[in-house]
Amino acid sequence: MFPEKEVFLMRKIFKCRDIGNNCEYQVSGNSEEEVLQRVSEHAKRAHNMKTISKELADKVRTAIYTLF
Ligand SMILES: [Zn+2]
Known part of the structure; x- marks a missing residue:
């Protein structure tokens, strides 16, 4: 019973x-939000995206996978 550790x-x-x-x-990150935040920074720098559209954010969320 160590949910926090999990x-x-x-x-x-x-x-x-x-x-x-x-x-x-x-x-990689500890949460989807953390990853999404980093991805948006990367997208701005590396892919010249000024804003992250909802569509792109959804795409990223779908592509994120969890490593146990
Ligand atoms: Zn990239």
Whole structure:
């Protein structure tokens, strides 16, 4: 019964390639929100996106997978 530890051990992984970009960028975080935040910063810098549309955010969420 250590739910907090379980949460800590779960890693959310996202690869830019998984949403169709020819890009080696990969990010991990403890939560979907954390990953999404980093991905949006990356998208702005590397892919010249000024804003992250809801569509893109949904795409990213779908592509994020959990590593236990
Ligand atoms: Zn990228």
